[in-house]
Amino acid sequence: MIGWWISDSRRFGVQAHGLLRAHKWWLLRRTSQASVLALFMLGPTAGIWIARGNFAASEIGGLFTLGDPYMVAQSLFGGNFPAMPVLTGALIILAFYLVVGGRVYCGWVCPVNVVTDFAYWLREKTGLTRDRKLDRRTRLVILGATLAASMVTGTIAWEFLNPVSLLQRAFISGIGFGWAIILAVFLLDLFVSRRAWCSHLCPVGAFYGQIGRGSVIRVSARNRDACTDCGACFNVCPEPHVIAPALKGKASPVILSGDCHNCGGCIDACPVDVFHSGFRWEKATPTKSAAPSSEREQTVG
Amino acid sequence: MASNPRKMNRRTALTETGRLAGAVCLGSFSLAALIQTTGRADARAMRPPGAQPEDDFLAACVRCGLCVQACPYGTLSLAEWGQEPPVGTPFFTPREVPCYMCRDVPCARACPTGALDSEIAIRDADMGVAVLVGHEDCLNYKGMNCSICVRVCPIRGDAITLEPGEVNGRAIMIPTVHSDHCTGCGTCEKHCVTGHASIRVLPRDLGLGGQGRNRAGRSA
Numbered sequence: 001m002i003g004w005w006i007s008d009s010r011r012f013g014v015q016a017h018g019l020l021r022a023h024k025w026w027l028l029r030r031t032s033q034a035s036v037l038a039l040f041m042l043g044p045t046a047g048i049w050i051a052r053g054n055f056a057a058s059e060i061g062g063l064f065t066l067g068d069p070y071m072v073a074q075s076l077f078g079g080n081f082p083a084m085p086v087l088t089g090a091l092i093i094l095a096f097y098l099v100v101g102g103r104v105y106c107g108w109v110c111p112v113n114v115v116t117d118f119a120y121w122l123r124e125k126t127g128l129t130r131d132r133k134l135d136r137r138t139r140l141v142i143l144g145a146t147l148a149a150s151m152v153t154g155t156i157a158w159e160f161l162n163p164v165s166l167l168q169r170a171f172i173s174g175i176g177f178g179w180a181i182i183l184a185v186f187l188l189d190l191f192v193s194r195r196a197w198c199s200h201l202c203p204v205g206a207f208y209g210q211i212g213r214g215s216v217i218r219v220s221a222r223n224r225d226a227c228t229d230c231g232a233c234f235n236v237c238p239e240p241h242v243i244a245p246a247l248k249g250k251a252s253p254v255i256l257s258g259d260c261h262n263c264g265g266c267i268d269a270c271p272v273d274v275f276h277s278g279f280r281w282e283k284a285t286p287t288k289s290a291a292p293s294s295e296r297e298q299t300v301g
Numbered sequence: 302m303a304s305n306p307r308k309m310n311r312r313t314a315l316t317e318t319g320r321l322a323g324a325v326c327l328g329s330f331s332l333a334a335l336i337q338t339t340g341r342a343d344a345r346a347m348r349p350p351g352a353q354p355e356d357d358f359l360a361a362c363v364r365c366g367l368c369v370q371a372c373p374y375g376t377l378s379l380a381e382w383g384q385e386p387p388v389g390t391p392f393f394t395p396r397e398v399p400c401y402m403c404r405d406v407p408c409a410r411a412c413p414t415g416a417l418d419s420e421i422a423i424r425d426a427d428m429g430v431a432v433l434v435g436h437e438d439c440l441n442y443k444g445m446n447c448s449i450c451v452r453v454c455p456i457r458g459d460a461i462t463l464e465p466g467e468v469n470g471r472a473i474m475i476p477t478v479h480s481d482h483c484t485g486c487g488t489c490e491k492h493c494v495t496g497h498a499s500i501r502v503l504p505r506d507l508g509l510g511g512q513g514r515n516r517a518g519r520s521a
Contacts, residue, residue: 043370056389057365057413065413071363075414078360083415086363141321145328152333155359159389160336165364169379169389173366176381178388 008124009235009269016271025264032108040172055109055168056159057086065089070207074157077150094211100262102212106198106205107238107261111167115182116198119189120238132193136241136259139206146203163197164204199238199259212258219262220278221246221253227274233266247274254282339387344503346385346392347485349377350400350426351409351418361416364389371411374401395487395502400428402455402486424456429485431461431478432508435499441474450476450489450500461489476500480509 006014013022020027040058042048052059057067067082067089075082082090097105106113123129149157159165163185166178175182185197198205221227224247233247234240242257243266267275309317349368352358368391369377376398380386391408393400402423409417431450433439440447441463454461459482463474476489478500490498502508 049370052370052411053365053367053413056363057367059367059411059413067413068363075360075363080357080360080415082361083413083419085413086415089413141324142328144325145332148325148329149332149336150360152329153336154356155336155387156363157329157332157336159364160339160387161332165389166382169364169366173369173379174381176383176388178382181382 004125007121007236009232009265012230012232012271013269022268025268029108029263030114033111033114036109037111037168037171040168044172054165054172056165057089064092066093069094069211070204071156071159073207074147074150074159077147078154078156079151080154097208097211098214099216101215101217101260102208102210102258103205103261104212104215105208106202107263110164110204111171112164112182112185112202113198115167115186116189116195117238119186120195123190123194128190129194134193134196134200136200136239139201139203139209142201143203143206158203162204164202195238209258212260213256215258216280217262218278218280218282219246219255219260219264219266219275220282221255221274222276222278222282223272223274224248224253226272228272230271232269232271233275236265236269238263238265252283254278254280256280336387343385344429344501344507345394346380347395347400347428347487347502347504348386349391349393349408349417350402350406350423350428350484350486351412351421352428353416353418358416359387359390361414362390363414363416364391365413366391367411367413368408368417371407373403373407374398376400377408393487395485395490396498397491399487399491400426400484401488402426402484424484426484426486427505428487429502429504430480430483430508431485431487431489431500432503433476433478433500434503435495435497438495439476439499440494441476442468444468444471444473446474447494448474448476449492449494453488453492455486455488456482456484460484480505 010022039051040054042050043052050061055068056071057065059065065085065088067086069090072082072086072090146158161181163181166175167182169175170178188196193200221243227247233243237243238261239257239259242255242260245257246253246255262277264277267277348355348358353361364379366379369379376393377391378393380388380390380392382388386392404423406421406423409421410419412419436442448463451457451461451463459479461476461478461483464477466473466475485502487502489500490502493500
């Protein structure tokens with residue numbers, strides 16, 4: 001009944017809620033990724049100019065400019081004070097991700113996410129589960145290194161390599177031999193280490209992760225008392241370490257780590273509806289099981 | 302950085318900080334080395350009008366392609382991996398499509414970062430300078446009256462003129478570029494009839510001799 005192509009981590013969800021609901025957030029996410037790209041492709045390919053430019057900086061409907069805050073940061077480190085349009089554009093983007101969740105960029109916009117998710121799915125299906133563990137803080141080192149390199153060379157340093165920029169430009173203007181870099185990311189994720197790029201190395205994700213530490217919209221393990229310890233959420237999550245404090249902790253049920261993509265994978269995969277989308281200030285709610293809840297109320301106050 | 306508080310005395314804290322700083326240095330100098338090996342915009346790839354000097358340009362340009370999409374002639378493109386200029390930056394190849402020198406300079410106006418000077422007047426643009434490089438093939442040097450480069454020049458009569466000269470005892474008309482008027486738009490290079498263009502746009506430092514280092518003959 002359940003197709004072989006369905007990710008193992010979603011099987012419980014599919015059994016409990018059916019195919020569509022167990023992929024609800026996944027479908028929304030893919031739609032979002034495709035739409036953003038399509039919006040930028042409409043101009044060059046069909047002559048419908050809703051959005052000009054690309055992910056680095058854009059002009060929306062001829063009304064306002066958006067800019068990539070990470071690139072603006074590198075530009076500043078490179079000794080250049082950017083002009084007003086891209087500076088204010090970057091602030092708009094910064095404010096947006098402060099509301100919706102920093103790494104929403106990764107889960108809902110970035111095209112490389114599709115590549116690495118595919119690598120992960122293939123990894124699961126081919127049983128390539130042996131792993132060379134990477135330290136997920138490596139990306140912070142790389143983030144620091146890109147800023148330092150910008151300063152040393154006086155350039156926007158990461159743009160000489162950035163697979164994220166390369167791949168979005170592949171659809172909007174062209175990529176050339178840059179496919180090799182995208183392939184490298186894919187092979188790295190498939191053969192070398194689980195979710196190596198997005199969850200361990202990518203400095204763009206690390207940058208948005210820092211924004212995400214303060215962002216408002218979050219996933220909450222509101223119904224955590226119902227948890228059956230099936231492990232589906234940990235398997236589906238690209239950053240599994242973010243779940244444990246919310247799901248198994250005694251304090252707030254909200255996933256507060258900046259690393260969370262707000263991808264909704266856990267909401268999809270959970271067979272007993274533990275996870276819901278909510279806001280960061282959500283408190284631990286008293287639950288039906290009397291003893292643990294009263295105990296929690298005392299500790300939380 | 303770690304979320305769980307670890308026991309740390311001063312020595313391990315210092316060691317950890319040192320290790321971290323070392324790793325950041327490793328990463329940044331590797332990346333810097335890679336950047337140094339990539340090409341700069343060269344004689345075959347010109348920057349759009351109003352572009353800052355290359356070093357400043359690379360610190361400002363975010364590679365968004367707004368200039369590319371603003372150009373009504375499809376002159377500009379963003380460099381793909383493997384093309385001459387740094388990947389993602391805008392350039393044009395005059396022999397294929399030159400800059401048509403729009404009066405309102407839409408490409409520079411569209412730039413959100415200041416990598417292109419949005420206030421530039423097109424006559425002041427400095428994309429490069431045309432240089433007659435193929436003396437052996439230039440039809441005018443052979444005594445014919447081709448002069449196509451002179452006739453297509455958008456700043457006709459100022460940027461390039463025909464000056465009388467003599468080769469092997471024959472009178473010829475030599476296309477002569479005046480660098481203070483030439484913007485480097487590349488229209489002459491585009492239309493040159495020889496197999497490879499005999500007149501080419503070069504960056505100024507490649508195309509012009511500059512003043513002599515010997516002060517002899519110059520007023521003090």
